[in-house]
Each structure stands twice: as C-alpha cells, then as structure tokens.
Amino acid sequence: MAGAVLTPAPWRLITDTALWSENWPGVPRPARGEIRARFTTCALCPAGCAVRARCVGEQPVLLTGVSGGLCPFGLSAHHLPYHPARLRKGPVAEATAAVAGKAGQGIAVLDLNPGRTASWSYRRAMGAMKGAYLTPQAEPFAYDLSAARTVLSIGTPLLDGWGTPSKVNAARPNFRLIQAEAMESRTAMLAEQWIPIAPGSESAFAKSIPQLEAARELSLVLGEGPEIAEINQRIGAFGKTVFGRSEAVVPETWTREAAAVTAFADVPDHSIAVLLIDETPATSYIPWHRIEQKLVRDNPVVVTFAAHRGGYARHAQFALPTAMYPEVLDDVAPAADAIRPVFRLAAPLVATPTGVVSLAEFVGTLSGVPVANVLRERADAIHHAGQGTLHTYADRQRTAVKELTADAFWKGLNEGGEWTWEDAKPRAAVMNRAEVRPVEPVESPADLPLVAISEPHYAGLVSPLLTKLYQESNLLLAPNRIALHPKDARDAGVVDGGRAMLQTRLGKCAVEVTVDAAVPAGAVQVGSAPGIQDVCGHAARAKVVSV
C-alpha cells in the first residue's frame, strides 16, 4: 500500500474514474460532428431576439445573439428540452373524449401568449365551434420609446425584460426615465430618478400623476393598472408614443372565420364548461382562483397544454405535453414595443419530441378547421402583400419582399430571418374599457401585516443551470422565494435561506426565504412561481409564518 501511493497508479485511477463517469449513460453528451451555425428566433418571450446557435452535428451547444445579446433565459434555452420538469406524456385520448362529451356547452380557449399564428388558429376554431377566444388583455397597446422624451414607469421592468432589448437600448439615451416603485429594482437603479412609493400604492400614485412636478413633461406612462391608458390619453401620448399592437397580415379567410378577442376578465362568471389553456410559452399568468370563478360549477373540464408541470397542470383535469422552443416551428408574437408589423419564425434547433400535442391541432381536429400549414399560409399572405423587408440574420442583409419569390421568403424566415414593414403606418390605439379587476375583499393589516410586491412574470421553464446561478448570485429572486426586510424576518421568526409558509386570504404556499434590507419594511417581495401567484392577488396582503 505504502509503495503504491508513491506510484502514479492510484492517482491515475482517481482521475480516470472521474473522466470515465462523465461518459456514463444518462450524462448528456453533445454529439460529435460538423460544427456549424444555425440561426433562429428566441420564442421564450415576445422580444424575439435573433439567435445564432453553434451546433455540433444536429445538437445546439451554444446560443448567442446576433448584433446584440440574449438574456440569461435565452442563452440557456437549449437546455430546456432536457429539463427534468418537462411534461412528456399526457392522457390525450381521455382529454379528447372529455371535451367531446361536453359538445355544445360553453367552450373557450385561453391564450396566454396572444398574437401568434397559433392564436389565429384558436380564433378560427372557436369561430367554427361558437366558442370564446380569451386573452389576458383584449386590446394590447404598443409603445414607441424612440418617440418618448420623459417616461414615467410605475413598476414596469422597462430595462429588465420588457420589450425588445435592442430597441429599448437604442432608444434609451434619448429619454429620461422616472421609475416609481416600492423597491429599488434593476430598472429603478438605471433610471434617472427613482420615486420610492409605498408597496401596494401603485394605483393611488397613478391617480396623483397630474400633481407631479414632471407631469407636463411626460410623454409616456407605463404601468399595470387599469387607469394607465386613460392617463396616457390625457397626456396626449396616443398617436405619439402609444399605438395599437400591430400584427402581420393574415389570409383574408382567417379574419372572416375568427372569433372575436375577449378579455378574460370580461367573461361572465361560471359560464365556461370546457376551458383549453395554452401556456407554452405564457407571457402572463392568471391566478387559478380567477380562472375557477369563470368555470361552470358543475363538472367543468379544464385541459392545459403545457411543457411543464408547474403551472395550470397542478389544477387542470388534463395536462397535455407540448413542444416548446427550440424544438418546434412557431412564430413569435409582437413585443410591447412593436408599433409596426413584424413576423419572425422560431425554427427548431432540435427534433420535436414524440408524444407531444399542440392546442392548435387539438382544436383544429375538434372544429374541422385545417391548421397543418398555417405558418406557410401566413408567410405567403405576407409575401403576396409585397410590403416590407426580410432581414436575414446569417448575412445581415435586408431584402425587399418584392425581390423574393414566395419560396425564397419562406426559406429565409426558416433560416433565421425577420420580416418587418418599417414604413407601415402604426395602428391607432383603441381606448379599451378599463380592465375589470375583481373587487378584492378588504384585507386586514392585523391578520396579514405585509404587502406583496410581485416580481415580473416569468412562467416558463428555466435552465437548471440558470436556476443555480440566480439562486447563488441573488441577481434575480428565484420563483419559489420570497424576500423580507430583516425586521419583518425577525418578527416572523424566519431566517435567510430558511423555509416558511406564505399566507394570504386565498391560501398558503411553501416558500424559501431571502432576508434582504432592500425590501421595504412591511412588504414581502414574492417570486413569480405560479404557486405563489395563485395565493397572491394584485397587491394582496400576506403573512409569513415560519415552519
């Protein structure tokens, strides 16, 4: 033994065993093969960043931006097909039978990422079935930051995942940003002025805008509240910085067949017998109690089409697995700052897994509306209109659509390209009725001493690597975490890194705790996990209990 340790044998064996274990079955291994670049569009959020994928053989191993960066979610998106929380199979036949069994009763599709070609398939199918097509907001606005000089943002993460990063960055030097927010968020840190407001007082602050010193200079107000549109109209932002969200042209027959867009809040309570939810990728989350309120009392059927188990799959009778970026061909909805029509395809970088279903095909089969070739039909309609240019990422060229054949246009889009119609006239903003927010019963500060501050929504899956990074670096609050001021943490008897129960009048949810002096006393910053959002309504009061 003593002699052996003085030889290379044991040390070599230790190293070799470590190297050998890297090649065990189950350890992901990028294929060996030709190294090449492929181009696509990130479909994880409406920003739709241009992506250059370094592929070894057919396997993407590195995603980077084209003429700009990707956010950490986009950079690690090629890990998502292998995520352990992926939903891989589901009761498709049973769900189909349950939905068919309710034929003729109120059916609706809830689209949590409206503005895609799939959204039109849902609308057409609902049109044919006399159902409802529901979105979180009926008439989304589009904002032109390049025309803004002073922007007042009430808690909007303008510089942190809102809109298209390249457009926001290009416009940033030309506008002054005032951020009104309870916490000094990343956007607040980068703003010219941060106005700290009491947690939960966003609506009251919005109403006081006319009294602000900067009120006259404002060219745009951003925020979540129902009063924001009216304020923008009053300051004359409509037609200057606020427009209607534009969409690329669609085949004329689609518009005739399509059901109207209805805001989810406008649906009468207890009227939906069958609800089909598309949550891949969801750009917002409606807490489950609000969904439940719209369902018929007697045996409703809810089918969610999801890539993971963390969202509505926890509540729905049926959760069916869907493919997601970067494994499926899809288009990307226009972003909040798209004032002119745009059309981008997220071309798949890996093969679509077996056993997945798409809501478009599901409703297409139910309604008899053909949906198999809709992306090509839409690309042909755009090409036929002959407007705008195709920007191809690989060679960074812009080519007028008129100069391309329909096949070349389609090929360009599939190989990483973006169609834009730069000289289109922006659509006028339609003043929608103020969003009907359910009246929240008065919550007593005596029972629930803390006001919940929500993190920006990110419902999708994130790479396990990213999860590790943000849990260790504190750059983002992990979705399953809450953050508390040290004094409130002491009062609640919880410690940094410990576990606790977050309670609201809607229920309770197990969370992990971060103690952070940057959180105002009397508030609790809550992560964006659907479980937390389910128990935290808008500005809900909450209580943290140690477990």
Next chain:
Amino acid sequence: MKLRGPIVFLAGVLVALGAGWAGFPRLIYQTRRQPVDFSHQVHAEKAGAKCEDCHAYRADGSFAGVPALDKCSGCHTAAMGSTVAEKNFIDQYVTPQREPEWLVYARQPENVYFSHITHTKRGNLKCEQCHGNQGASNSLPPYQQDRISGYSRDIWGHAGRPAMTMDACVACHRQSHLEHSCLDCHK
C-alpha cells in the same frame, strides 16, 4: 528474525513501486496505430505547408481540427512518391473516398469547451506551446489510449507538460492571471 518484518515491508514497497511505475502504464494504456503513417516534416519541408494550411479555422473562427480527406486529396489525387505509406493512403482512403479515422490526441472531455482561436489569436500562443514540435516530426507519436477514460495519454506532444489534466490548463491560466471562472471552459 527481528528484521523479517521490515524486510517483508520493504519488499512489498519495492514490488508495489515496480508494479505502479512499470507494470501499471502497460496495463492501463493500450497502444493504437494511426490509420495513416503521416509525416508532418515532409509536408512542411517539401510542400512548404504551415500548420494553419491544414489545421484551419472556419469562417466563423471555430477550429476545423484534423483536415478532412477532401483537403488531402486536393494534392494527393494520385500517389506522390513511392513510399508504402503513400500507396496505403491512396489505396485505402483517397481512391475509395473513405475518411481516415484519425485518433485525436487532443480530444477533450465532453464538458470542456476549448477555443483554439482564443488561445492562438488573443493569447498569442504558438501551436508548439501546447502540441510540441509536431510540425517537424517525421511520424506520428504512438496513440496511447487510457483503457478506463478512453482519452489519449499525451496531448501535449511532449511539450513538457503532463498528460491531459485540468491542472495543466489551470497552471498556464494562473501564470497569465486568467483564471476567471469555471464557466470559461466548462459550459
């Protein structure tokens, strides 16, 4: 008889040392032959080839590694010379258009990302600093494959470094004050 214990111990140590230094490498490494008896020296001297003529970078900066047969058959459409190695290369690979299955000394574990261009262009390293004087060698060194890990025993071409270990990379990075983070190499 008092010395019996120490003698047995010493003998055991000597046997273990012998087995560890002499027997173990024979046991753990398997020597494999390259498919073609290739001379870098001939190519450098007679054809005037530089490293990057064959071990080229692609347009996007990624390293193409060992050249594909296409590159070789650009010159070797027919036998150039009368050596056995040349005849073997033409008959076995060029004529049937079969890619030689080169054994790559520098193959990295799957979890390592190594960028040649960063090292040669930004770090100004010469090929020889890592690969030894391969460019002047008349034959390829024996490929000794570790039976457990499957990797080559020597990637450095006897450039004065031990076999492939992370320590060797880290040592060089440390010298140049470039040991930034794990994620530089492990993606």
